[in-house]
Amino acid sequence: MGAGQPNSGGSxxxxxxxxxxxxxxxxxxxxxxxxxxxxxxxxxxxxxxLRPLKRPDDLPRGWHDRQEAGLYRLDWEDRPTxxxxxxxxxxxxxxxxxxxxxxxxxxxxxxxxxxxxxxAGPDGxxxxxxxxxxxxxxxxxxxxxxxxxxxxxxxILANPAAGYHDPxxxxxxxxxxxxxxxxxxxxxxxxxxxxxxxxxxGDSGFDVALTELVEGDAAVYLARAGSPAGAALLExxxxxxxxxxxxAAATDQTVRAxxxxxxxxxxxxxxxxxxxxxxxxxxxVAARCLACGTCTLACPxxxxxxxxxxxxxxxxxxxxxxxxxxxFTEAFSYxxxxxxxxxxxxxxxxxxxxxxxxWYDQFGTSGCxxxxxxxxxCPVGIxxxxxxxxxxxxxxxxRRRGPARRxxxxxxxxxxxxxxxxxx
Amino acid sequence: xxxxxxxxxxxxxxKFASCDGCQLSLLDCEDELLAVAGAVEIAYFLEATRAxxxxxxxxxxxxxxxxxxxxxxxxxxxxxxSKVLVTIGACAxxxxxxxxKSMADAGDYVRAVYAHPAFIRTLDTSTPIADxxxxxxxxxxxxxxxxxxxxxxxxxxxxxxxxLPNYAACVECKRAGVVCVMVAKGEPxxxxxxxxxxxxxxxxxxxxxxxxxxxxxxxxxxALAAHLQTSRDHGGAGLDSAETRHRFHLFNANAPGFRExxxxxx
Numbered sequence: 001m002g003a004g005q006p007n008s009g010g011s012x013x014x015x016x017x018x019x020x021x022x023x024x025x026x027x028x029x030x031x032x033x034x035x036x037x038x039x040x041x042x043x044x045x046x047x048x049x050l051r052p053l054k055r056p057d058d059l060p061r062g063w064h065d066r067q068e069a070g071l072y073r074l075d076w077e078d079r080p081t082x083x084x085x086x087x088x089x090x091x092x093x094x095x096x097x098x099x100x101x102x103x104x105x106x107x108x109x110x111x112x113x114x115x116x117x118x119x120a121g122p123d124g125x126x127x128x129x130x131x132x133x134x135x136x137x138x139x140x141x142x143x144x145x146x147x148x149x150x151x152x153x154x155x156i157l158a159n160p161a162a163g164y165h166d167p168x169x170x171x172x173x174x175x176x177x178x179x180x181x182x183x184x185x186x187x188x189x190x191x192x193x194x195x196x197x198x199x200x201x202g203d204s205g206f207d208v209a210l211t212e213l214v215e216g217d218a219a220v221y222l223a224r225a226g227s228p229a230g231a232a233l234l235e236x237x238x239x240x241x242x243x244x245x246x247x248a249a250a251t252d253q254t255v256r257a258x259x260x261x262x263x264x265x266x267x268x269x270x271x272x273x274x275x276x277x278x279x280x281x282x283x284x285v286a287a288r289c290l291a292c293g294t295c296t297l298a299c300p301x302x303x304x305x306x307x308x309x310x311x312x313x314x315x316x317x318x319x320x321x322x323x324x325x326x327x328f329t330e331a332f333s334y335x336x337x338x339x340x341x342x343x344x345x346x347x348x349x350x351x352x353x354x355x356x357x358x359w360y361d362q363f364g365t366s367g368c369x370x371x372x373x374x375x376x377x378c379p380v381g382i383x384x385x386x387x388x389x390x391x392x393x394x395x396x397x398x399r400r401r402g403p404a405r406r407x408x409x410x411x412x413x414x415x416x417x418x419x420x421x422x423x424x
Numbered sequence: 425x426x427x428x429x430x431x432x433x434x435x436x437x438x439k440f441a442s443c444d445g446c447q448l449s450l451l452d453c454e455d456e457l458l459a460v461a462g463a464v465e466i467a468y469f470l471e472a473t474r475a476x477x478x479x480x481x482x483x484x485x486x487x488x489x490x491x492x493x494x495x496x497x498x499x500x501x502x503x504x505x506s507k508v509l510v511t512i513g514a515c516a517x518x519x520x521x522x523x524x525k526s527m528a529d530a531g532d533y534v535r536a537v538y539a540h541p542a543f544i545r546t547l548d549t550s551t552p553i554a555d556x557x558x559x560x561x562x563x564x565x566x567x568x569x570x571x572x573x574x575x576x577x578x579x580x581x582x583x584x585x586x587x588l589p590n591y592a593a594c595v596e597c598k599r600a601g602v603v604c605v606m607v608a609k610g611e612p613x614x615x616x617x618x619x620x621x622x623x624x625x626x627x628x629x630x631x632x633x634x635x636x637x638x639x640x641x642x643x644x645x646x647a648l649a650a651h652l653q654t655s656r657d658h659g660g661a662g663l664d665s666a667e668t669r670h671r672f673h674l675f676n677a678n679a680p681g682f683r684e685x686x687x688x689x690x
Binding site: 049310326329347 | 456459460463574575577579581584587589590591592594595597598599600601602603604605606607608613615616617618630641644650658670
């Protein structure tokens with residue numbers, strides 16, 4: 001409740017407060033006491049990932065991530081910080097828009113249950129239990145870029161005015177409190193500053209915003225409420241008004257984090273992409289791209305999914321499951337007669353053009369929030385900022401002639417399709 | 425509750441050059457095995473029963489690759505007697521590990537392995553079933569994924585089109601929330617060029633993908649191979665040329681794309 005709502009004022013304190021004692025532990029305790037599942041960053045399998053947190057020690061205290069194009073490593077130092085990391089390996093869409101969700105199960109003789117989130121029945125071959133009423137949750141330590149991503153997803157999936165409103169998403173979102181945290185240690189792949197989404201938490205989209213400061217050998221936390229629910233949460237933990245020095249330290253930290261960012265998208269990517277449909281650079285990307293779909297699945301705003309049906313062996317039940325999909329698969333653009341986008345270049349062009357350009361036309365915002373996940377987690381380190389820079393260069397655009405690019409796998413030259421990018 | 429069917433589909437399971445592991449995946453279905461056995465008439469499945477029935481068969485599962493002239497004749501007979509033919513496993517779909525002999529002097533292998541090579545009559549190659557007869561569906565893997573096997577059997581029994589993904593294993597990895605082992609640990613991983621279907625079996629336990637599901641649609645083996653040879657400090661896996669070749673020339677050495685990529689690092 002209240003998540004995603006701008007501060008309505010009237011409750012809570014006007015300025016940031018300094019949490020006393022271990023403020024983070026106190027906040028987590030209040031959230032858990034209220035029956036909320038607290039989900040936040042924790043170390044697992046060599047990365048900071050988002051998982052349910054049982055105790056404050058689950059937070060990545062002392063861990064720092066090194067992210068570069070196609071590279072992720074964790075280092076530990078004996079430091080008190082719990083949020084000295086950039087974007088976790090996964091985005092929050094994992095929780096709100098799960099990778100695999102049962103849409104409904106039909107039984108022979110009538111649809112016993114259908115519609116989003118309904119009970120799938122006792123024996124349905126349903127691999128992910130649907131959430132009839134999702135658990136109360138709290139997202140803990142949400143990075144500003146991910147806060148922006150939640151806002152993008154909300155506009156798409158929790159937007160009753162839109163034809164694509166997803167009630168299951170909206171329900172999960174409604175029952176989620178958001179505790180955001182300023183980013184003090186951006187990675188080399190981050191470019192939120194240029195996107196205007198970070199590294200400091202803005203004025204809306206959260207219930208509580210935290211700033212982690214280091215004082216001596218201890219981490220201390222400033223907090224401000226962004227909603228009545230957030231204000232109530234802060235009321236429940238010990239605090240005092242933040243001093244001017246603490247506020248200044250928080251501001252300084254954000255300024256430093258802004259200056260520390262080395263990557264940025266060129267100005268006006270929307271226009272660059274709109275102009276670049278026939279750019280020669282697509283063939284260059286295609287030579288490096290693996291078409292594995294990682295960028296789309298790691299992206300915190302990519303929401304595409306496919307719906308698949310499966311029947312039980314006796315044919316009595318049929319379960320419908322929604323799974324994350326990717327525009328880098330052949331099936332994604334498969335229509336009568338074949339796939340519209342047969343080549344890697346066409347698929348990369350589709351993704352980046354939608355993300356940075358067509359997204360505005362469709363949803364009124366950029367689809368990119370500058371979290372850098374597509375750069376880090378691309379197995380071969382394809383860098384969206386560098387690709388847009390290359391696409392912004394005026395190079396003779398290719399005229400539509402000549403043979404199609406020969407695929408590296410050595411199979412027969414595919415028939416050229418209308419949507420193929422130009423051959424080199 | 426179950427709707428009675430007029431006649432249960434007749435299922436046959438055939439073996440060619442292979443280790444039997446994929447057939448065992450069917451017996452390994454444990455919880456669903458009795459349901460499967462009830463839904464079909466098992467007409468030929470030597471791994472499970474000595475009783476055999478002549479064709480025609482509604483569904484034939486074919487394991488193994490073609491390595492002898494006799495096998496080839498047998499395969500053609502099976503195809504004639506089968507309504508739907510499904511190949512199961514890397515041997516049947518690409519020629520298997522034994523296809524390595526296709527790229528070398530097969531006689532050397534025979535002499536190295538057998539005490540009396542004179543008794544051995546084999547072809548010089550190990551080839552996939554689809555090289556010789558039309559195949560309706562392919563189940564990849566070494567071994568196959570029993571979930572996929574059940575899915576295909578269920579679909580065929582119900583008269584439905586099976587759904588078999590042809591995209592990269594990375595998609596399943598990311599759905600499963602597995603941290604990329606190559607990006608985060610520098611583990612060599614063929615996931616980006618390997619077809620999904622296993623449910624990210626190896627990356628789930630921190631290992632790179634061995635590519636046993638064979639080539640994915642749209643893959644870029646050259647870019648991946650170059651990356652595997654990049655140093656770990658730069659996000660690669662630090663493989664040398666021979667290691668790169670061995671990665672591609674393993675379960676699916678003869679699969680189009682994997683074969684050529686391996687040869688480029690020979």
